[in-house]
Amino acid sequence: MINLKRIHHVAYRCKDAKETVDWYQKHLNMELTVAIAENEVPSTKAPDPYMHIFLDAGMGNVLAFFEIPNSPDMGRDENTPQWVQHIALEVEDVDALVAAKNDLQALGLDILGPVNHGVFKSIYFFDPNGHRLELAANTGTTEQYDELKRVASLMVEEWSKTKIAPTHAAWLHELDD
Known part of the structure; x- marks a missing residue:
């Protein structure tokens, strides 16, 4: 049986x-911890120079990026809505979330939110690569998270059969802002 410790990094x-290192340092206070550059991809041996950077997202979490200059310009999956693919980072509490929103707006970023998701609140914005970022502050109780965990499998099973949103956790959207 596999026993995972945590996510090593997401790339x-x-x-x-x-530009990416500078932006993440300036806007999210993330430290560059590792840079790896090769002229050949280690796993495939393909001749394809790259720069692989690793940024500290706190508590052992690492956000990494590849710059691959010999590939066609970056794009995105046009069949997937922009809001779906995103990087979500947690902040301490709602006060920290509001402060982050104010700081990011002062740096010229366009911010959406805070959006109330019932057991957490989020703000949304984009990095210079077009990746959607979310900062989230948990607001739920232990009982609420326990209930969400209890109904998760039931919801996935129902969804797999109907493709209609199950209502087991509809109470999330009824919580006050």
Whole structure:
């Protein structure tokens, strides 16, 4: 049986490694911890130079990016809505979320939210590569999270048969802002 410890890193593509490092340092206070560059892909041996950067997202979480200059320009899956693919990062509480929104707006970013998701609130914005970012602050109780866990499998099973949103957790959208 596999026993996972945590996510080692999550990697995305970037247009420019230096611009990406600078942006994440300035806007999200993330530290560059590792940079790896090769002229050949280690796993495939393909001759394809790249820069692979690793940023500290706190508590052992790592967000990584690849700049691959010999590939066609970055795009996105046009069949997937922009709101679906995103990187969500947690902040301490709602006060920290509001402060982050104010700080990011002062740096010229367009921010959506806070949006109330019942057991957490979020703000949304984009990095210079077009990746959607979410900052989230948990607001739920232990009982609420326990109930969500209890109904999760039931909801997935119902969804797999009907493709209609199950109502087991509809109470999330009835909570006050």
